[in-house]
Amino acid sequence: MRALLNAVKTGFSEIWGHKTRSVLSFLAIAVGSVVFIDAFSAIFATYNRLQQQKAVSGMARLKLTQNSGLAYASTEDYTPPPPIQYEDVVNLREKMPELYMISPEVRTWHNVFEYGGRRMVTSLTGVTPEWIKRDYIYMLRGRFLDWHDVDNKLRVCVLMRKSALPPINGFYKSRMRQWNYTANFDTMVDHNDLLGKTVIIDGFTFTVIGILEELPYSKRPSTILGSNQDYKVLAPVTTLSHYGFVRPNQSLEVNIDTGNERTFEESIRRLKNFLKIRFGYEESGDEEYFIIENQLDLIKERIGDSIKASLVTISLGMLAFIAGGIGIMNVTLATVFARTKEIGIRRAIGASRGDIMLQFIVEAVMLGLIGGVLGSAIGYLWGVPVKVMVGMDASHIKPWMPLVSVFIAVMTAFVFAIYPAWVAAGLKPADALRAE
Amino acid sequence: MTIRCSDLVKTYEGGKAGWPALRGVSFEIKAGEFVAVTGHSGCGKSTLLNIIGLLDDPSGGQYEFNGRDVLSMSDQERSSARLGEIGFVFQAFHLLNRLSSIENVCLPMMYAGADAREMKARAASLLHKVGLKGKERKTPLELSGGERQRVAIARALANSPKIILADEPTGNLDSVSSREIVDMLFGLNAEGITIIMVTHDKEIAARARRNIRLRDGRLEQ
Structure with missing residues (x-):
C-alpha cells in the first residue's frame, strides 16, 4: 500500500513535470470518454422513450391505411x-x-x-x-x-x-x-x-x-x-x-x-x-390493398435503428479509447527511454522489478484517470447545458455512465501501460545506469 | 559480510568473441575492510564494482555475497540485498534532480517500506551527519559537486548498509571536496562499514588498508 502511495506521489510529480506530454496523452482518452457517454446516453434515451410510449399508449396499436x-x-x-x-x-x-x-x-x-x-x-x-x-x-x-x-x-x-x-x-x-x-x-x-x-x-x-x-x-x-x-x-x-x-x-x-x-x-x-x-x-x-402498421413492430424497428446508430458511436468511442491507449503506451515508452538512467538509479538503491513496473503503470493509470474524468466532465457539459443551449434535447446521462467511462479509461491505460512498464522493469541496472 | 570471488569472468557482447572486461579475477574481502580498486581506464574496475554490487552478472566464475551464491539469487533477492546491505556512491552522483536532497535520501527507505515520519527524521539526521544541515529542501542542481556527493553518501547510508561501493567518488570534485569525501568514507569505515572504492588517485589508494590492482581484466598483486 505504501509502495502504491509512493508511486502515486512520484506519478503526480512526473505528470506535473511534463505537462504538455501528459495533456497530449490523456486528451485522446478524454475524447473516447466523451463519445462513450454520448452514445450510452443515446441508447438509454431510446429505452426511456419506449417506456414512456408504453406507459402512455400501450403496445396494442395499429394503423390501417390504403396501399x-x-x-x-x-x-x-x-x-x-x-x-x-x-x-x-x-x-x-x-x-x-x-x-x-x-x-x-x-x-x-x-x-x-x-x-x-x-x-x-x-x-x-x-x-x-x-x-x-x-x-x-x-x-x-x-x-x-x-x-x-x-x-x-x-x-x-x-x-x-x-x-x-x-x-x-x-x-x-x-x-x-x-x-x-x-x-x-x-x-x-x-x-x-x-x-x-x-x-x-x-x-x-x-x-x-x-x-x-x-x-x-x-x-x-x-x-x-x-x-x-x-x-x-x-x-x-x-x-x-x-x-x-x-x-x-x-x-x-x-x-x-x-x-x-x-x-x-x-x-x-x-x-x-x-x-x-x-x-x-x-x-x-x-x-x-391496405397496409396495417403494427406499432410494436414500428417501435422495435425504431429501437433497432437507434441501437445500430448508437453501436456505431460506441465503436467510435472504443476506437478513440484504443487510440488513447496507444497514445499512452507511446508516451510511457518514450518516458521509459527518457528515464532509463533514473530507472538504473532506482534499481541500484534497491527498487525491485515490481517497484519499477508499478511506478510506470501507476503513472499511466493516473493519465487514464485524468483523461476519463476530464472526458466525463466534457461529456456531461456537452450532453446537458451545451445541447440545451443550441436547441437540442439534453442527453439522458445517468450517474453511472461517467463512472463506467472513467473505469474504461483507467483500464485502457492500465492494459496499454503493461508493455512499457515491462520493458522498464526488464532493463539491467548496470546498463540503465550507463544510459545518457 | 564477506565477499568472495573466484575466477570471475565478464565478457561484453560485440564482435565475434565479445570483449572481455574481466578475465578470471579471484579475491576475498572481509567485513570492515577498506579496499581501493585501482588500475588504468578500461581495465575492468567499474565492471568489477557492478558485479560486486549485484548490478550486473558475471559471465563466468563464482561470486559469493555474504555466503550466498549470487548466480542462484533471484532478482528480488538481489534487489533486497542492494536495498538493505549495499550502499552506492557514484562518480556522477546519480541523484534524481527533480527531488530535494531529503527526498533523494528518503528514496531507499521508501523502497524498504519505512514509515514516512521516521524516514524523514532519519534522512534529516543523515544529511546533518554529512554536513548538509539546512540544505534539506535544495535540489541537487542547487548544490555544489561536493555537496551532491555528500547527499549521495547520505542516501547510501539510508538503510544502514554493511558495505559501501564507491565508484570514483572524487572523480568530479575539486581537491578540497575530494579530501572531505574521502575522509568521510574513512570515517564510515571506522564505524565498521566495509568500503570498496574504485579510484585513480594514488594518494587515496595509499591510504586504503588494501589495494586490488587490475590490469587488462586481471589482478595485479
Whole structure:
C-alpha cells in the first residue's frame, strides 16, 4: 500500500513535470470518454422513450391505411385500391365492439381560414370523437366533437393552439420560416380567443366549439412514433366529405387501439378477416390493398435503428479509447527511454522489478484517470447545458455512465501501460545506469 | 559480510568473441575492510564494482555475497540485498534532480517500506551527519559537486548498509571536496562499514588498508 502511495506521489510529480506530454496523452482518452457517454446516453434515451410510449399508449396499436404504392404491369391492369370510407369504419365498429379505439382520420392541406377580415392558410383534419382516445395530451377549453356533430355533419370545429417552441438554433429557425406555412394561423389562434366564434374555412362557416392547447414541450411525454403531428383544425369527418373538402375516393386512415396486448394478434386476424370480406383483401404479395402498421413492430424497428446508430458511436468511442491507449503506451515508452538512467538509479538503491513496473503503470493509470474524468466532465457539459443551449434535447446521462467511462479509461491505460512498464522493469541496472 | 570471488569472468557482447572486461579475477574481502580498486581506464574496475554490487552478472566464475551464491539469487533477492546491505556512491552522483536532497535520501527507505515520519527524521539526521544541515529542501542542481556527493553518501547510508561501493567518488570534485569525501568514507569505515572504492588517485589508494590492482581484466598483486 505504501509502495502504491509512493508511486502515486512520484506519478503526480512526473505528470506535473511534463505537462504538455501528459495533456497530449490523456486528451485522446478524454475524447473516447466523451463519445462513450454520448452514445450510452443515446441508447438509454431510446429505452426511456419506449417506456414512456408504453406507459402512455400501450403496445396494442395499429394503423390501417390504403396501399397507394401498388405496382401493375400495364396501365390496363391498373385498378386503384378501394378507399376506406366512413361507412366502413362504422361497420368495423359494429363488428368489433371490443376494440378500445377506432379513430378514422382524413386530412386536407392549404385550406383558407378567414376570421375578422383576415385570411390565412391552414390544414383541416376530419376526425370522430374517438380521436380523443389517442395518447396525445392537450388541455381542452370548450368541448370536443361529439357523435351528434358527426351524425348530423355539423359545421363545427376544434382549433389547436400551439405551445411555445423550445429554444432552437439558427438553422432550424430558418427551416421553420421556410416550411411553416400556417404560422399566421398559429398566431391568430394564439392571440385571439376564438371559442364560440364563427370562422370561415374554404367559404363555409364553422363554429369553434373547442380549443385544444398543446402541452408545453417540457411537460410532454416524448415518443418515438412522431406524436407531434401538426393538427390545426379538427372537424367531423362526415362534414368534410359532405361539403366536398375531401374527394369522394379519398381514403381514411384508421388508428386502432385494440386495448389489450394479449388479444392483439387475434384482433389483427379479425381485422384482416373484416377487410377480406369487405374489400377482397389478399394477404400475400403486392396485391395488398391496405397496409396495417403494427406499432410494436414500428417501435422495435425504431429501437433497432437507434441501437445500430448508437453501436456505431460506441465503436467510435472504443476506437478513440484504443487510440488513447496507444497514445499512452507511446508516451510511457518514450518516458521509459527518457528515464532509463533514473530507472538504473532506482534499481541500484534497491527498487525491485515490481517497484519499477508499478511506478510506470501507476503513472499511466493516473493519465487514464485524468483523461476519463476530464472526458466525463466534457461529456456531461456537452450532453446537458451545451445541447440545451443550441436547441437540442439534453442527453439522458445517468450517474453511472461517467463512472463506467472513467473505469474504461483507467483500464485502457492500465492494459496499454503493461508493455512499457515491462520493458522498464526488464532493463539491467548496470546498463540503465550507463544510459545518457 | 564477506565477499568472495573466484575466477570471475565478464565478457561484453560485440564482435565475434565479445570483449572481455574481466578475465578470471579471484579475491576475498572481509567485513570492515577498506579496499581501493585501482588500475588504468578500461581495465575492468567499474565492471568489477557492478558485479560486486549485484548490478550486473558475471559471465563466468563464482561470486559469493555474504555466503550466498549470487548466480542462484533471484532478482528480488538481489534487489533486497542492494536495498538493505549495499550502499552506492557514484562518480556522477546519480541523484534524481527533480527531488530535494531529503527526498533523494528518503528514496531507499521508501523502497524498504519505512514509515514516512521516521524516514524523514532519519534522512534529516543523515544529511546533518554529512554536513548538509539546512540544505534539506535544495535540489541537487542547487548544490555544489561536493555537496551532491555528500547527499549521495547520505542516501547510501539510508538503510544502514554493511558495505559501501564507491565508484570514483572524487572523480568530479575539486581537491578540497575530494579530501572531505574521502575522509568521510574513512570515517564510515571506522564505524565498521566495509568500503570498496574504485579510484585513480594514488594518494587515496595509499591510504586504503588494501589495494586490488587490475590490469587488462586481471589482478595485479
